[in-house]
Amino acid sequence: MSAPKINPVEPAVHTLPSQVVKDDEPILVAAAKAGDISAFETLVGRYERKIFRLAQNITQNREDAEDSMQESFLKAFEHLGEFQGNSRFYTWLVRIAVNQALMKLRKRRPNQVSLDDDIDTGEELIPRDVEDWGPSPEDRYEQSELSNILNTTISELDPSFRVVFQLRDIEELSTEETAEALGLSVPAVKSRLLRARLKLRQKLNRYFRRSENS
């Protein structure tokens, strides 16, 4: 697999605050491009947890996630010369990791729905279980318990919805970047994102509704 081409279009502004990019990233990337392995290792240390979570959410298999993560960082280093800085380094890295993880997923489950298939679930989009959660419902749970809830809930999504939600709302890629990374059209990304958000809302409702915890 070759590393993904850099999208010359700057990412659209995501409305949620990004905690991803630190100010020194361009300096570290420039140093790594000049052959400074320590600088690259610093970048690895910064993103390894997020890339592992991304790979795990896509593959749903720890061994595959670990292999995907390793290959992603190694490929990123090998292809660093092709990174021109038109997008965030992290966005570029995410695209490599998505490709690696999807290859693993397809190898392990070749008969599963392809991500670029048209999905018409025939489901009505109108939400059920309309209940207020109150402010900060996540604070009612311990950190480890909350992590389990979030992991379990997202793992119940169809892979083609899960990966779109992961890239847009967790990794904070723009719609266009997500479409490019997954080889989908922008309307397909938007449609899947809406369904994924509604499905997750529905599933989280059983944990976060006020009546459950009041």
Added chain:
Amino acid sequence: MNCRSIVRELSNYLDEALDSTLKASIEKHLEHCEDCKVVVDTTKQTIQIYCNSEPAPLPEDTRQRLRDALKKRLRGVRV
């Protein structure tokens, strides 16, 4: 603007990707439709909870294997 249209435009509304006229008509609907307001609020919370969630630390053995792979391929160190 009815409840079905609100759901159809929900993502665009939350992503602030709507023109001002459509945004205003959604907000007018939300002023008097409690159910749609709850759906908008809880969907927004869903996104924020996931967006703000910190990834778990790497398992120690996984971290070590990553370090070893990098050393071997990047630095040519036998591990």
